[in-house]
Amino acid sequence: MSKTGKRVLIVEDTESVRELLTKQLKFAGFEVGAVANGTDAVLVAEKSKPDIIVLDVMLPDHDGFTVVKKLRSMNLDVPVLFLSAKDEPENKVMGLTVGGDDYMTKPFSIDELTARIHAILRRSQKDDAEASMLEVGEISIDQDAHEVFVNGTPIDLSPTEYKLLRFLMNNANRVMSKAQILDHVWEYDFNGEMGIVESYVSYLRKKIDPLSKNELIQTKRGVGYMFRTFKNDEE
Amino acid sequence: MSKTGKRVLIVEDTESVRELLTKQLKFAGFEVGAVANGTDAVLVAEKSKPDIIVLDVMLPDHDGFTVVKKLRSMNLDVPVLFLSAKDEPENKVMGLTVGGDDYMTKPFSIDELTARIHAILRRSQKDDAEASMLEVGEISIDQDAHEVFVNGTPIDLSPTEYKLLRFLMNNANRVMSKAQILDHVWEYDFNGEMGIVESYVSYLRKKIDPLSKNELIQTKRGVGYMFRTFKNDEE
DNA sequence: CTACTCTGTCAGCGAGTTCTCAGCCTAACC
DNA sequence: GGTTAGGCTGAGAACTCGCTGACAGAGTAG
Numbered sequence: 328m329s330k331t332g333k334r335v336l337i338v339e340d341t342e343s344v345r346e347l348l349t350k351q352l353k354f355a356g357f358e359v360g361a362v363a364n365g366t367d368a369v370l371v372a373e374k375s376k377p378d379i380i381v382l383d384v385m386l387p388d389h390d391g392f393t394v395v396k397k398l399r400s401m402n403l404d405v406p407v408l409f410l411s412a413k414d415e416p417e418n419k420v421m422g423l424t425v426g427g428d429d430y431m432t433k434p435f436s437i438d439e440l441t442a443r444i445h446a447i448l449r450r451s452q453k454d455d456a457e458a459s460m461l462e463v464g465e466i467s468i469d470q471d472a473h474e475v476f477v478n479g480t481p482i483d484l485s486p487t488e489y490k491l492l493r494f495l496m497n498n499a500n501r502v503m504s505k506a507q508i509l510d511h512v513w514e515y516d517f518n519g520e521m522g523i524v525e526s527y528v529s530y531l532r533k534k535i536d537p538l539s540k541n542e543l544i545q546t547k548r549g550v551g552y553m554f555r556t557f558k559n560d561e562e
Numbered sequence: 563m564s565k566t567g568k569r570v571l572i573v574e575d576t577e578s579v580r581e582l583l584t585k586q587l588k589f590a591g592f593e594v595g596a597v598a599n600g601t602d603a604v605l606v607a608e609k610s611k612p613d614i615i616v617l618d619v620m621l622p623d624h625d626g627f628t629v630v631k632k633l634r635s636m637n638l639d640v641p642v643l644f645l646s647a648k649d650e651p652e653n654k655v656m657g658l659t660v661g662g663d664d665y666m667t668k669p670f671s672i673d674e675l676t677a678r679i680h681a682i683l684r685r686s687q688k689d690d691a692e693a694s695m696l697e698v699g700e701i702s703i704d705q706d707a708h709e710v711f712v713n714g715t716p717i718d719l720s721p722t723e724y725k726l727l728r729f730l731m732n733n734a735n736r737v738m739s740k741a742q743i744l745d746h747v748w749e750y751d752f753n754g755e756m757g758i759v760e761s762y763v764s765y766l767r768k769k770i771d772p773l774s775k776n777e778l779i780q781t782k783r784g785v786g787y788m789f790r791t792f793k794n795d796e797e
Numbered sequence: 798c799t800a801c802t803c804t805g806t807c808a809g810c811g812a813g814t815t816c817t818c819a820g821c822c823t824a825a826c827c
Numbered sequence: 828g829g830t831t832a833g834g835c836t837g838a839g840a841a842c843t844c845g846c847t848g849a850c851a852g853a854g855t856a857g
Contacts, residue, residue, distance in 0.1 A: 354660070506658075
């Protein structure tokens with residue numbers, strides 16, 4: 328994940344979620360501001376002119392509609408990534424994602440959030456050199472099309488398999504513990520066993536290995552998993 | 563082990579463990595502060611602004627979650643290394659290793675703790691002069707990938723073999739007694755015989771010697787073992 | 798409603814790892 | 828050269844960890 332230095336404004340009233348996002352996005356290389364309500368959101372956005380806003384649609388004072396309308400009326404056409412709880416009525420959200428906007432339901436995985444932000448920035452800032460292709464060794468991922476190729480052959484992945492593979496590729500040649508994988512790839516309120524990581528690695532390998540020359544996902548016993556690149560990788 | 567002068571705050575209620583960590587980390591070149599509960603942790607962290615916090619997730623007053631939340635809400639985004647007992651439910655720990663954070667289960671080895679702290683500092687401080695490569699003589703260790711090379715040829719080590727070799731290399735050209743090795747490389751509650759060090763040195767030599775020109779791990783009879791570098795070492 | 802996909806749990810297997818021990822080897826000191 | 832304490836190593840028992848197939852439940856499409 329590249330250090331873009333782009334500025335993100337987080338608008339989220341739940342403290343724990345707000346802080347989770349702040350920490351993660353700072354670590355991912357963004358300059359991060361965070362506020363807890365719609366009024367502050369408009370004020371801060373006006374002053375700091377962020378490159379993107381991550382906006383909870385259910386806020387104590389205004390809802391997402393109101394905040395966005397205010398912003399637009401002030402001639403700020405910053406792209407917005409809306410967050411909404413799964414049980415909120417969908418019509419709250421309908422019609423919001425105009426232009427470069429996007430939305431996702433809570434709870435989500437942190438890695439997914441980062442990926443979406445990058446995708447939005449990629450689309451809204453054409454000058455920007457950031458590629459939508461993630462290519463590591465024998466595997467390439469078209470992040471716009473959500474398609475995965477092993478040595479040019481497309482393979483079919485479930486959503487979780489896709490996120491896991493993307494995470495490992497983004498951290499290629501670095502061992503990731505099961506705890507780290509769980510924290511980044513699974514939804515932040517996931518409450519299950521780490522064994523699920525093993526299961527999904529197994530699923531992934533079953534789809535990848537028949538098409539690859541090397542064992543791309545390596546197990547480091549007692550430590551974690553690693554996506555490995557090899558010296559003589561050409562495609 | 564380089565003397566970075568970085569500041570570590572230890573938060574751990576068990577006195578014996580707290581003192582062990584304090585002593586070892588001071589010796590490893592850190593400036594160390596130590597407190598026994600979450601309330602003090604927040605107070606001290608605010609004042610002393612440590613570079614990293616080592617935090618037991620099970621504390622008498624608050625749990626790790628609460629402490630971290632308090633810290634974040636005070637705009638301290640210091641990285642955290644969480645400690646948890648092996649028998650604690652795993653979901654206590656889930657969602658913690660965001661950003662540059664990490665966690666490890668008790669009991670652990672001191673050397674492993676130090677290595678993790680260095681790894682976290684390496685990643686979260688981008689100005690970062692510290693390399694993830696540990697190279698001594700004919701052997702190099704890629705600490706991110708957990709991979710070991712003897713004159714460029716990769717060798718496969720078990721976790722304990724890896725920790726032992728890293729410890730000896732970090733203390734190259736200095737004799738380490740079996741007692742010292744046990745104290746640093748094995749988990750702090752290890753209760754067995756020193757003979758195990760001999761066994762593991764034997765395992766290591768069997769894997770290393772066929773690929774090296776010199777006898778890298780030397781026995782100092784009656785004293786201990788030493789990882790030796792030689793004048794005409796190149797690479 | 799049915800069929801299908803996807804997620805998450807689990808149990809059993811097998812391989813890798815840890816640790817101990819006994820017998821052998823060797824360095825060092827006489 | 829003999830003695831001895833310390834070190835080396837192969838064998839093996841006990842254990843741990845990761846892999847995988849089976850399956851149940853949720854969700855979704857037809």
